[in-house]
Amino acid sequence: MPTKIFLAIILAAAVVVAAIVLRERGEDKAALEAQAQALIKDFGGSLLNALKGSIESSGPVEAVAFCNKEAPGIAEQASRQSGWQISRTSLKPRNAAAAPDDFERKAMSEFVGRIAAGEPVASLRHAEIVENNGRRNFRYVQAIPTGELCLGCHGGAIKPDVAAKIRALYPADQATGFKPGDMRGAFTLSKPL
Template identity: 60%
Template sequence: MLRFATIAGFAGLALVTASAASAQDVAALKAEAAAIVGGYGGKLKDALMSALEKGGPTAALDVCNKAAPAIADDVSRGSAWKVARTSLKPRNAASAPDDYERKIMEAFNARIAAGEKASDLASAEIVEQNGRKVFRFVKAIPTASMCLTCHGAAIAPDVANKISALYPADTATGFKAGDMRGVFTLRKAIAAQ
């Protein structure tokens, strides 16, 4: 009986230790992911602002169409992370959310409806996908006033025409300032232990 209790005690200690290590891992991965989002978001904002200043909203659309995916690919190549953006109302059908991202964004929208700010929302956890452990980080992208030029309800005809030309299946309009326009989504495979 004592031997069984000792074994059970060691098993419990191992489980608590594994949980503590897992919580530390999640915290470290979350901090790393948040830093990557900050860098990616900053590069994207800089490119958009520069395009807006030089060529207006239609030039900014070129940034979203070509530069944004290239920036995400560059950030992904420079790390062990897959970095992207998605939305429940995607502009580009190729960036439609997976089931996990959809679930998180729907939960974020419920929290926003309950009074939370989109800018405060992030989710981080280790999940199992295709038999492998993967860390997922999702950070809401709030709609700023400047975003309404291309994502709002009233879009200038030249901008609307360019959106239609670049994104024939566009659904990323009708937003108001403060709405969650989409999310930054990051994933990283966790090495088997």
Template identity: 45%
Template sequence: MKWTVLLMVALLASRTMAQAPPEALIAGGEQRIAQFSAQLKSELLGAIGKGGLAAAVDVCHQRAPVIARQLSTDGWLIGRTSHKTRNPDNAPDAWENRVLQDFLQQSPQQWRQATLIDGRFRMMKGIPTGQLCMQCHGRSIAPEVQQAIARHYPLDQATGFQPGELRGAFTLTFTPVE
């Protein structure tokens, strides 16, 4: 793992303009996204099994930021963002917003973008709205779930989605560690 990070640092140090990133960085980003997604989904399903959908809102509120911090190591920063945020702390920056707008015009198979900008690797991968997501992000949300959302996210905009629509994206930045 250490040699992979050293290789990534060397590759990034030699690039200052937007360029296609090396496959090692893309693979590293995909691995962190898969870990984040799997861990969050596992905890959501566990919460639903124990306390219903309202408990899943609590997990998203409490655990998603913790999982992101745990995976944000060795120069990597991972999170989630959306064009319709639930948590204002996850609002997209200018680059993320442009990518989200591109994703909205594309098919789900194209919802991945990676680039090198000013010595940093940036990557986003779209999150399609699945059936499980519909319970908290769809057009018809149970009253107890709406109450849990309002309690944790009073500025929520992340509802009204249909299955398969872009709900948001995982976002990653890799900056060489010196």
């Protein structure tokens, strides 16, 4: 009889510990999601302000060159300062080096289905703790809606001089034909745990 009681106590303790660990992981995930959203707000704001400044000072053709040379550096700086890996990707990438990995492609493909079901692009997010090569990472993907500013280089009616610059800098470009509100791509963040 004492053995059964002892086993019941151990089982109950294991259940309590498991519940605490799962609750803490859920709280950790929520905190990580909040951090990711704040980083995207800062990174996206910096990128948008820099792009607007480039368009205003040099015009749309030079803004394409700005995106080619400067935008990756803005992402690298944000990554260094935050300790996260921060970048952008798309199902229709302009830069082949920014093509999505399997995790990002799956998240964005799910977003496409959710958009078709009526969800607004700006609300689409996916967060998950994944394990790769024995290491846990927090992955976060957030859709980027196509805004009016984007259309000059990513829309359906791109001016010939802008289109020529895009072809020169991005010979494998797929990132055109978007309309306002379309999912242009996604911010993608990762943090080792």
